[in-house]
Amino acid sequence: MDIKRLGVNQEELLIQMALGPPAKDLAEWKTMLKYLGVCRHWRSVATKIVYSQAFIELGIGSTGYSDDEYYKDDDLDNDDFDISLPYESNSNIELIASVCKMYCVRALSMKTTCVIDSAFLCQEIARLLKLNPTYWITVNELIADFSKAEPLLGAKSSGLNRMSTTYYSLAETIFKHVPNITIFISRLEYERNACTLFVSYLANQYLPRLYSLSCDTPLLLKSRLPLNTLKIVDMMMVRNERGQSLPSMNGGDLKSISLRKLPYDYSWGSFHYNLATPASIEFVSLKYLLVEYHRGSDEDNKAVLEILKTERPYKYQLLFPALEYLTILRTPLNCDVLFTETNFKHLRMIELHGDVQVLNACTRLKFDTVDHLNVIARIGRDYAEKEFYYATNHLFGKVKTKSKGYLFIEIPMTNLCPTAVTWFGVTRLFLYHAKFTTITALVPLLSGLRELNLYNLTFDGIPSYNLDISDRKDLLENVIPNLPISLDSKMTELCLLIEGDSMAPENTFIPKYFLEKAPTLNYMLLDYLSYTKEYLDALQGSYPLVRITKSPN
Structure with a gap:
């Protein structure tokens, strides 16, 4: 195949690539892919014969790849592989859809790689999904990343109404043309009301069809969503307004929840301590819980310590009466706030990851007996020996069974x-x-x-x-x-x-x-x-x- 022909008919060329690379000269094949202008993930796919399940990531805007990066981090052996395609012109949208159909895409990620108008992003995503419903029949996971999208500017009321209409339309398009979706992941800036309206509308209208919902906003805690229809919820709470009250919520039949990226700073402290009214969230059937914290700066750490020194009554509770598996990643000093007045009577396994603070913090957890306790602790040179003994004796002294x-x-x-x-x-x-x-x-x-x-x-x-x-x-x-x-x-x-x-x-x-x-x-x-x-x-x-x-x- 002549390199000079590249770019004349990209779709035809990609279809020919699907038949397999030339047996004699693989290096020349990779060179052609470089001239084609696709990224390293797509090159890996095109040089691989077996196509089982693909994950396609649509970068709306600049690809972010340089020529030198085309040849880095090859991985041609994984059954699950990524296809990352730049979206640079209107003519590429049909090509992207045909690639999705060709490789039986199971997960679709729609994101911005540069600052772009969010209305345009929604419009292009909707146009892609409407091309042919058969293209998306194998997709069960959808990621919508609006973290770099810019909302429409103008008057608050008119701008919000326009964006609300846009997001509502996109939500309807997604669930109409991706019929088998069971996992939805959104990465939104919760301070932008239009984005939260999109998730709220989507969740309330289509939540019974989902198995797992992931959201990087406190929306799931601030709204009364029917979470009892879900099995897994991933809440990435980036921040919370100071003094905001939370409603009581029942998790229903929810089996697994992940509280990710909880900021280790003053806003997280205020999330617990400065609530206007008491709030109680009970997950009556929850069995799996993962909690992950951000690493904070020295200033953030000092702020948390100052909060802990003040005497404020606990006004916020998370209740997990049926919890069996608890995983805590990078635990801060105030992790026990998550489990105030909660006794883990049915807990079977605790897994703790972190430095020495994970030991100190978790000595304040309340549990009767645990069959399986996993502690991954990195002990620094400045850690006192007796404190290490105290923490580990406290934790393992509660492990009554020799499991x-x-x-x-x-x-x-x-x-x-x-x-x-x-x-x-x-x-x-x-x-x-x-x-x-x-x-x-x-x-x-x-x-x-x-x-x-x-x-x-x-x-x-x-x-x-x-x-x-x-x-x-x-x-x-x-x-x-x-x-x-x-x-x-x-x-x-x-x-x-x-x-x-x-x-x-x-x-x-x-x-x-x-x-x-x-x-x-x-x-x-x-x-x-x-x-x-x-x-x-x-x-x-x-x-x-x-x-x-x-x-x-």
């Missing part, structure tokens, strides 16, 4: 030596990047964990190279024997991600030692960076349970 809980700790310091730890609910222990200055520092830590009923133990990043003779002796005589493993151990999984040189004697000793000491092992993961192929082959031949995760250099 599959795990503690994932990143320890970049040498003086963490628990001697009175009561993590009796922990069955999986991860020590991540535990790069101690000396191997000897591991001995008290392992001694304190000896009574754990572990079934999985993972060490990631324990150094064994560049050790002097005394350190290697410590590794063999002190560290290994003090691991919490005995002949009657119930441990079934062992992961040793050890950095070491190829023929270090301690590395040769480690796998043999564990296989002899832990007869119940059915899985051993080793991550040696520089073993010789001959040694690995011999090791696997003698001990078939050993798994090698990295190829030797």
Whole structure:
């Protein structure tokens, strides 16, 4: 195919691409795609034969890609792939629709890549959807991103009325021409009333058809939407007006909710404390809850602390009487405000992600018993040892059953030596990047964990190279024997991600030692960076349970 022909008939060329790239010269094929002016995602699609499910993203405006980016981050192996097409002229709209039909698009993202009039964006999206309903028969997920759209200017009343009519028309078009939509995600600026009217109208009229609704505004909390018809709601609350009251709301049969991007600043504090009237939101059937916070600046953190020092009665409640699974990402100091006067009687699993503050904050959570407690904490050098013990003992002391809980700790310091730890609910222990200055520092830590009923133990990043003779002796005589493993151990999984040189004697000793000491092992993961192929082959031949995760250099 001649490169000079590119641009003459783009639609015909894309159809030819769907038949597969030329077998002899793939590089020339990619060059042609570059001249065609499409982005790297589309190039990946065109050089891939298997088309199962596609995700198309329509960038209304500038594509934002430079020529150098066409050749970055190739991923031709994923079954789910993205098609990102620039929308630069009216002639491209038919081409975009034909591409969607050709690749059985399952998700459609409509967004602006530059500041553009929102009325024009709605008009073009509607025109695209009206081309042929059969193009969108496979689409079940729709993303409407108006974050960069500019509303019409002018008088407040006339401008709002015009935008309301525009958004209402778009909502009707979406649900008429995308018949199988079950997931709707909106990214809107809630301060722009026209955008919130669009979501409100859409939700009230078409909510029973949706399985999941995601909105980046507090609209779901401010309006009485029939959420009982949904299974998943994702509320990305960016801000809230100070002193605004919230109505009581019943979540009905809602099973899962995600509170994302809660700002860690003063406005979030006022969202809880400065309400004009008390508000109570109860989700009677909710089982899954995810809470995610923004990282705030130092000024924001100080503002939150000032709020916490003031004595204000709680006027806001979130009630989750049936909650079973709770995930908290990047928890701030005042996370307990979310769960005021709530006792998680049915909670089965808590998963906490964050730095040391996640431990402190979650000690204020109220729950009776938890079967599965996952804590992912990154312990900094400036964190006091006794505070770490207090927080973890408080959390794991509530885990009454010996189920599959795990503690994932990143320890970049040498003086963490628990001697009175009561993590009796922990069955999986991860020590991540535990790069101690000396191997000897591991001995008290392992001694304190000896009574754990572990079934999985993972060490990631324990150094064994560049050790002097005394350190290697410590590794063999002190560290290994003090691991919490005995002949009657119930441990079934062992992961040793050890950095070491190829023929270090301690590395040769480690796998043999564990296989002899832990007869119940059915899985051993080793991550040696520089073993010789001959040694690995011999090791696997003698001990078939050993798994090698990295190829030797």
